[in-house]
Amino acid sequence: MSRKNYIFTSESVSEGHPDKVCDRISDAILDAFLAEEPNARVACEAFATTNQVVVGGEVGLSDQGRLHEHLGRIDGIVRDCVKDIGYEQDKFHWNSINVLNLLHPQSAHISQGVDKDGAGDQGIMFGFAVDETPDLMPAPIHYAHAILRRLADARKSGAEPTLGPDAKSQISLRYENGKPVEVTSIVLSTQHRDLSQTSADIRAIVEPYIRETLPEGWLTANTEWWVNPTGTFVIGGPDGDAGLTGRKIIVDTYGGAAPHGGGAFSGKDPTKVDRSAAYAARYLAKNIVAAGMAKKCTIQISYAIGVAKPLSVYVDTHGTGEVDAAGIERAIPKVMDLSPRGIREHLSLNRPIYARTAAYGHFGRAPEADGGFSWERLDLAEALKSAV
Numbered sequence: 064m065s066r067k068n069y070i071f072t073s074e075s076v077s078e079g080h081p082d083k084v085c086d087r088i089s090d091a092i093l094d095a096f097l098a099e100e101p102n103a104r105v106a107c108e109a110f111a112t113t114n115q116v117v118v119g120g121e122v123g124l125s126d127q128g129r130l131h132e133h134l135g136r137i138d139g140i141v142r143d144c145v146k147d148i149g150y151e152q153d154k155f156h157w158n159s160i161n162v163l164n165l166l167h168p169q170s171a172h173i174s175q176g177v178d179k180d181g182a183g184d185q186g187i188m189f190g191f192a193v194d195e196t197p198d199l200m201p202a203p204i205h206y207a208h209a210i211l212r213r214l215a216d217a218r219k220s221g222a223e224p225t226l227g228p229d230a231k232s233q234i235s236l237r238y239e240n241g242k243p244v245e246v247t248s249i250v251l252s253t254q255h256r257d258l259s260q261t262s263a264d265i266r267a268i269v270e271p272y273i274r275e276t277l278p279e280g281w282l283t284a285n286t287e288w289w290v291n292p293t294g295t296f297v298i299g300g301p302d303g304d305a306g307l308t309g310r311k312i313i314v315d316t317y318g319g320a321a322p323h324g325g326g327a328f329s330g331k332d333p334t335k336v337d338r339s340a341a342y343a344a345r346y347l348a349k350n351i352v353a354a355g356m357a358k359k360c361t362i363q364i365s366y367a368i369g370v371a372k373p374l375s376v377y378v379d380t381h382g383t384g385e386v387d388a389a390g391i392e393r394a395i396p397k398v399m400d401l402s403p404r405g406i407r408e409h410l411s412l413n414r415p416i417y418a419r420t421a422a423y424g425h426f427g428r429a430p431e432a433d434g435g436f437s438w439e440r441l442d443l444a445e446a447l448k449s450a451v
Contacts (some may be wrong), residue, residue: 186337213254
């Protein structure tokens with residue numbers, strides 16, 4: 064029997080966190096190549112530190128002769144990302160950073176398997192959904208993201224000009240009878256521009272936004288508040304701490320409430336099952352919960368490099384299932400082709416929709432008109448029920 068009464072914690076980081084700066088750059092480069100050619104191949108990593116951004120990895124177009132032309136755009140893409148995030152610090156400014164581009168053509172030994180519609184690598188991918196929030200996400204990570212998005216909106220609108228781009232949040236929720244009922248502690252660290260501002264000053268700025276974001280009644284007299292607990296936080300972003308693509312995989316997914324296969328998402332085109340199959344697993348798990356077949360669902364899918372058919376599909380409904388998990392496993396191949404090509408076509412992944420995923424989570428977001436967050440749609444629920 065699963066525990067019903069406990070405290071669970073998840074964290075989020077803002078778009079200005081050094082690792083998220085790198086995720087954004089990697090995904091913006093991916094979008095640029097997919098806008099040029101839907102079947103472009105990209106595996107792009109970024110590293111950021113004081114006054115420096117390094118970009119490296121593999122890229123491929125059907126006409127590799129055009130590659131040099133597109134590699135010349137990388138410098139501008141990097142600067143646009145840093146500018147949009149909001150960095151204009153002395154030692155990390157969008158206009159003065161040094162950009163080193165080390166991207167090169169994709170390995171022919173990797174592309175040969177992918178060209179046959181096989182997976183771009185071996186690996187295991189997980190998807191998860193739970194009925195704790197309207198978006199069927201775990202509540203701790205959902206609200207940790209929501210707080211930082213609200214603060215980013217206030218910063219970018221000019222409502223809170225003293226806030227900086229770099230920030231982190233952490234929420235501990237008390238569960239009673241399996242449902243979240245109270246915030247036992249909240250941690251919020253945000254970069255600020257004025258050296259004279261104290262932790263109390265920052266709390267006075269951020270607390271109203273936090274209160275309006277969390278459900279009524281969750282903040283109580285017993286809630287512990289830790290706002291900028293170390294004190295001054297003026298030096299932030301890659302100048303304060305180096306960043307790297309793919310280091311926030313738990314922030315990107317379910318905040319630790321579900322397993323993770325280990326592969327990061329950002330900078331990888333959808334032939335890489337690290338990304339596309341994780342999206343497909345979330346899509347399936349969300350539709351299973353939305354269909355009323357379970358209150359909580361975890362799905363694992365596994366692949367071998369160059370092989371199209373998934374090696375295994377596993378479903379766990381954590382004792383909440385209204386139907387047999389093995390029956391759901393048998394139903395899934397009837398409603399969705401889980402080959403890499405099948406996933407890309409079903410979710411329309413070969414389009415420039417990825418830079419927007421780089422901060423505030425890849426899951427629990429609203430599907431968008433241009434196909435962004437297509438894996439959050441609820442259009443498979445009826446087909447799954449019929450197949451079961």
